[in-house]
Amino acid sequence: MIKKLIVKASQIATPKGSHAKFGEEMNDLTIIKNGVIVIEDGMIQEVGPAADILRSYDSGSYDFVDATEKCVVPGFVDSHTHFIFGGYRPDEFYMRLNGASYMEIMNAGGGIQNTVNATRSSSFDKLFQAGLDRLDAMVDYGITTVEGKSGYGLDAETELLQLKVQSQLNEAHPVDVVSTFLGAHAVPPEFKGRNEAYIEFLIQNVLPKVVEEKLAEFCDVFCEDGVFSIALSRKLLQEAKKQGLEVKVHADEIEQLGGAELAAELLAVSADHLLEASDYGIEQLKNSEIVATLLPATAFCLNKRYADARKMIDQGCAVALASDFNPGSCFTQSVPLIFALACIQMKMTPEEALTAFTLNGAAALKRADSIGSIEPGKKADIVILKYPSYKYLSYHTAANLVEAVIKDGKIVKQLAPNKRYAEV
Ligand code: NIG
Numbered sequence: 304m305i306k307k308l309i310v311k312a313s314q315i316a317t318p319k320g321s322h323a324k325f326g327e328e329m330n331d332l333t334i335i336k337n338g339v340i341v342i343e344d345g346m347i348q349e350v351g352p353a354a355d356i357l358r359s360y361d362s363g364s365y366d367f368v369d370a371t372e373k374c375v376v377p378g379f380v381d382s383h384t385h386f387i388f389g390g391y392r393p394d395e396f397y398m399r400l401n402g403a404s405y406m407e408i409m410n411a412g413g414g415i416q417n418t419v420n421a422t423r424s425s426s427f428d429k430l431f432q433a434g435l436d437r438l439d440a441m442v443d444y445g446i447t448t449v450e451g452k453s454g455y456g457l458d459a460e461t462e463l464l465q466l467k468v469q470s471q472l473n474e475a476h477p478v479d480v481v482s483t484f485l486g487a488h489a490v491p492p493e494f495k496g497r498n499e500a501y502i503e504f505l506i507q508n509v510l511p512k513v514v515e516e517k518l519a520e521f522c523d524v525f526c527e528d529g530v531f532s533i534a535l536s537r538k539l540l541q542e543a544k545k546q547g548l549e550v551k552v553h554a555d556e557i558e559q560l561g562g563a564e565l566a567a568e569l570l571a572v573s574a575d576h577l578l579e580a581s582d583y584g585i586e587q588l589k590n591s592e593i594v595a596t597l598l599p600a601t602a603f604c605l606n607k608r609y610a611d612a613r614k615m616i617d618q619g620c621a622v623a624l625a626s627d628f629n630p631g632s633c634f635t636q637s638v639p640l641i642f643a644l645a646c647i648q649m650k651m652t653p654e655e656a657l658t659a660f661t662l663n664g665a666a667a668l669k670r671a672d673s674i675g676s677i678e679p680g681k682k683a684d685i686v687i688l689k690y691p692s693y694k695y696l697s698y699h700t701a702a703n704l705v706e707a708v709i710k711d712g713k714i715v716k717q718l719a720p721n722k723r724y725a726e727v
């Protein structure tokens with residue numbers, strides 16, 4: 304059995320609990336000075352100040368991790384990405400910088416369809432290798448659980464292929480990969496102008512296979528003006544629920560369409576983006592269990608206004624932060640950029656931002672009972688920062704502060720091992 308003690312942490316900073324934190328509660332971090340974490344068999348056994356804990360452990364049988372002058376936080380949970388894709392779209396990035404809008408590029412046959420073409424002509428092995436590299440990059444940023452969506456196949460074969468790649472990656476790589484079926488990401492050329500027929504095709508021909516082969520836990524839809532209407536999004540998500548999937552919504556990203564309201568109506572697990580969410584939509588979210596997942600790096604890359612995190616939290620919503628990593632609207636996996644944008648642009652407090660990227664991210668994946676905080680009984684998914692306080696996460700702007708990552712009790716990233724983690 305692997306037994307580990309993380310000792311001498313300048314501070315352990317964590318939200319607590321097995322549910323999302325709403326509104327003001329997002330500020331309730333527990334801070335333990337000179338903290339110790341006891342890990343056995345991949346799970347957290349005990350957490351507390353050294354004086355309380357060390358005397359009851361036979362230190363001879365534990366590996367020590369010395370976190371002197373370091374802050375220890377829960378592993379980050381990136382609850383919204385599109386990380387399995389073929390090809391890249393640098394030209395579109397520069398077209399946008401020169402004034403073209405995301406939807407103009409999409410309507411002209413580029414955008415998501417561009418990546419669909421490249422993904423359809425890719426192979427399992429290529430997608431798998433690229434996935435491994437991207438998961439390694441996530442570990443580097445302290446991500447220990449990631450959600451990934453299909454949506455670059457838009458036909459049965461390639462949608463299932465993307466999800467199979469994710470399922471294999473989940474087995475092969477230490478990062479936990481959670482899958483979402485996003486067949487309703489765009490209307491493929493085969494169904495041009497026949498959005499309803501495409502949704503019907505997904506319901507009849509793809510969704511049942513996804514469910515039967517247990518390839519996804521969630522179903523999502525790009526509910527957007529000119530993509531999938533409220534009515535068609537509702538139709539697909541209701542069917543997904545009937546078939547046993549939980550649902551998520553790409554809601555009010557570009558236009559105010561009522562995606563937040565739809566998420567509330569369907570008791571979705573999360574409503575994501577919300578840049579243009581209406582006051583009524585926010586009101587609906589705060590009266591529900593739904594996590595409002597905000598993706599500030601997308602707003603940054605698209606040069607759009609940020610979602611109104613302050614209003615959402617002040618009104619009592621549960622806000623999560625995630626990357627939206629994808630080859631189009633947001634080609635970055637940078638966790639530190641997101642922390643910086645959350646605090647500088649969206650006016651979140653550092654406590655809210657940490658809760659949003661850990662426990663509330665876990666809640667957006669229905670996993671708040673097993674990850675997202677440093678507490679006995681949760682998985683030992685832990686990040687050690689190079690600095691003594693979580694406050695450096697935004698203050699040391701856009702710098703990667705992650706010094707070590709522990710996933711399921713095992714060290715998966717460690718800087719300068721000989722120097723920094725000599726046994727004590
Ligand atoms: O969340 N808006 C839809 N989906 C992604 C972008 C996907 C892409 O451009 O490839 C998003 O922004």
Ligand code: FE
Pocket residue numbers: 383384385553627
């Ligand atoms: Fe997205």
